[in-house]
Amino acid sequence: MSAARHSASFPGTIEGATDASVWLRDVSAREDLASDLTFALELCLEELFTNVVRHGGSGQWDEAVRSDLPNPLQVAVTVVAERDLVFLVIEDNGLPFDVTTAPARPIEAPLEEVTPGGLGLQLVRSFSRDLSYEAVPGGNRVRLSFERPQMEGTKAVG
Amino acid sequence: MDWNVIELDNGITLVELIGRMDVPGALKADPAFAQxxxxxxxxxxxxxxxxxxxxxxxxxxxxxSKTLRAKDGNLVVLSPQPNVEQVLRSSGIDTIIPIAKDRAEAESSVLA
Known part of the structure; x- marks a missing residue:
């Protein structure tokens, strides 16, 4: 069984995240993926991409560290559609960031104390089948898989 | 991303969200929600x-919701589609912002 593979690269910016979403929806339409699966793919892509934008090149790092950064920040997105599974691979050239060990926080505190950071990773874990991280030379690679419901019949949403 | 704001007779403000609250959608809606x-x-x-x-x-x-609570107000969300509801529940937001299934439940919940 051959797998269809789609790849594209985007600047690591908010605009890049928006363009990547549009690209993903186009891939999903071409692969005839179910709407629930498309929703899950797009949700995970948006959370992980904006995470790279937020943490990959700036923010909590001082100037000495930032001067060593690869520039500009780029995010490569690959979708591999197999018969029963779909893989989403997100690679960036930003600072090392292991999403599998970063804290994912569902909201539990009273509303007045809530600061809704960390929700994105919680959603990624909830909407994907599995999540793996690999530090690669000069960057990060995150690989997610999703079950691909067969188009005959409707998928039960749990 | 689009929205309608309707002032109901009982002092409740109904905000209807239409479209996609993705990155551009959220950036567009933020100032409206602040207002x-x-x-x-x-x-x-x-x-x-x-x-x-x-x-x-x-x-x-x-x-x-936090801004409203700070002045003894409240925010309730109404009838999310299944995927959106799963986002709300997975993130745990349903424990702090009530999810109502219909308009009557939403009104009694927001007035409580």
Whole structure:
């Protein structure tokens, strides 16, 4: 069984995240993926991409560290559609960031104390089948898989 | 991303979200929600026609809810589509922002 593979690269910016979403929806339409699966793919892509934008090149790092950064920040997105599974691979050239060990926080505190950071990773874990991280030379690679419901019949949403 | 703001007779502000609360959607809606949080007290956000929600949009809802609570107001979301409801429940936001199934439940919840 051959797998269809789609790849594209985007600047690591908010605009890049928006363009990547549009690209993903186009891939999903071409692969005839179910709407629930498309929703899950797009949700995970948006959370992980904006995470790279937020943490990959700036923010909590001082100037000495930032001067060593690869520039500009780029995010490569690959979708591999197999018969029963779909893989989403997100690679960036930003600072090392292991999403599998970063804290994912569902909201539990009273509303007045809530600061809704960390929700994105919680959603990624909830909407994907599995999540793996690999530090690669000069960057990060995150690989997610999703079950691909067969188009005959409707998928039960749990 | 689009929205309608309707002032109901009982002092409730109904905000109907239409489209996708993705990155551009959330950035577009943020100023409107900031204004609503400043002017309204009891707010129902109708999610029936919202097709996409991620953590950026959740942040908008939580921020608005906190501002309303600080002045003894309240925010309730109404009839989310299944995927959007799963986002709300997976993130745990349903424990702090009530999810109502219909308009009557939303009104009694937001007035409570």
């Amino acid at each position: 609503i949080a400043g002017e309204a007290t009891r707010v129902i956000v109708d999610l029936g026609r919202l097709e996409f929600l991620a953590s950026l949009g959740i942040r908008t809802l939580v921020t608005t």
